[in-house]
Amino acid sequence: MSDKKQGAGKLPELLAEYADVEHQLSDPAVHTDQAKARTLGRRFAQLAPLVAASRELDAAHDDLDTARELADEDASFVAEADALTIRIAELEARLRELLLPKDPNDGKDVILEVKAGEGGDESALFAGDLLRMYMRYAERQGWTTEILDNEPTDLGGTKSATVAVRAKGLDSAVWSRLKYEGGVHRVQRVPATESQGRIHTSAAGVLVLPEAEEVDIEIDPNDLRIDVFRSSGPGGQSVNTTDSAVRITHIPTGTVVSMQNEKSQLQNREAGLRVLRARLLSAAQEAADQQASDARRSQVRTVDRSERIRTYNFAENRISDHRVGYKAYNLDAVLDGALDDMIDALVRADTEAMLAGTE
Known part of the structure; x- marks a missing residue:
């Protein structure tokens, strides 16, 4: 059976799931468990466009049947039938898109890391520009941001920064939008x-990870080595006089996370565990599913100028995304967080590639 037919066959199942989720959300008892209510709310929001398109398509078919019957008696309904035929084709195409296999992480929040690469001080200044760009984009989307760790430089740049980006309410679009930003x-x-x-010319790297819930990744405390040390700021100056910085090593995988942004050792430890869970989840998904690895092929491995996904040309006020041939001359607006047009182009290319694979 083709993927297209399998997708169409899933529609009744998804419509039934929507009805079940809607029923659960109507139960006041569900909302006493905020985590469960949030998960159900996000799934409801994900399924809603599919249900709306399906209902509109059913209504259009009914209207077309009626228009064709009336057209036999009144020629004025011929034009209406023709318009409905076009509309049905559009809705069927929309439904095919909505039935495409979904990224299992699309409903997740994000841990975003920005790191300076080649280019010394200029690279760190650019990394700082990228960090501000993503903070502004999140603000425009109505998302919340939390800087988990930040290593500034003497000139006001960013050597490395880690930010948690979270949606509000039923919005579940953080990963589905920001996942395209990973790379050089x-x-x-x-x-x-x-x-x-x-x-x-210099470069900075961006790594985007879906934030893992504790239920996604269970970490055995015995698998962790936690070291504490004194935080340091630009130029090696001490941020505070206590050993509040934390380095967490996941012994089985060798994954290391360091946090020093907070003054509290406990806060740095909690932030470090959030990042560690995200990294372990991403690694586990890549190991379990080669398709997931392919989807992350543009994520930064080495911050090398030659492995770029995007170029920011200040002299021409030009932004270019090399993966889809996107080019625009509004770099100043993009750096102020106007990323939607570029991300929309990446989403369209991704959707078109999946649709082509089902034919």
Whole structure:
């Protein structure tokens, strides 16, 4: 059986799931468990467009039948029948898109990491620009952000930063939008430190991970080695005089997470565990499903200028995404968080590739 037929066959199952989720959400007892209510609410929001399209398609078919019957007696209904035929084709295409296999992480929040790469101080300044861009984009989307860790530089750049990005209410679009941002970002501009006006090229890396709930990844405390040390700021200056910074090592995998943003050792430990869970979840998914690995092939491995997914050209005010050939001359707006047009182009290309695979 083709993927297309399998997708169509799933529609009754998904409609039944929507009805079940709707019923559960109507039960006041469910809302005493906030985690469960949040999960159900997000699933309800994910299924709602599919249900709406299915209902509209059913109504359009009914209207078409009626218009065709009336057209036999009144020619004025012929045009209406023709318009409904076109509308039904559009709705069927929309439904095919909505029935495509979903990324299992699309309903998750995100842990986003930005790291300076080649280019020294200029790379760190650019990493700081990227961090602000994502913070502004999240603000525009109505999401919340929490800086879990940040290593600033003397010039006001960012050596490395880790941010949790979370949706509010029933919104479940954080991963589905930000997952395309993982990779190497290249900048071409005259650095603030350049006295002769020459354009330099440098790079920064972005890693996007779906945030894991404790139920997604269970970590055995015996598998952790936790070291504490004194936080340090730009130039090696002490941020505080207590050993509040935390380094967590997951012994079975060798994964290491360091946190020093908070003054409390406990807060840094909790933030570190959130990042560790996200990294372990991503690694487990990649190991279990080669398709997941393929979907992350653009995620940054080494922050090298040659492995870029996007270029930010300041002289031309140009932004270029090399994966889909997207180009626009509104770099200033993009850096202020206007990412939707570019992300929409990536989503469309992703959808078109999946649709082509079902034919």
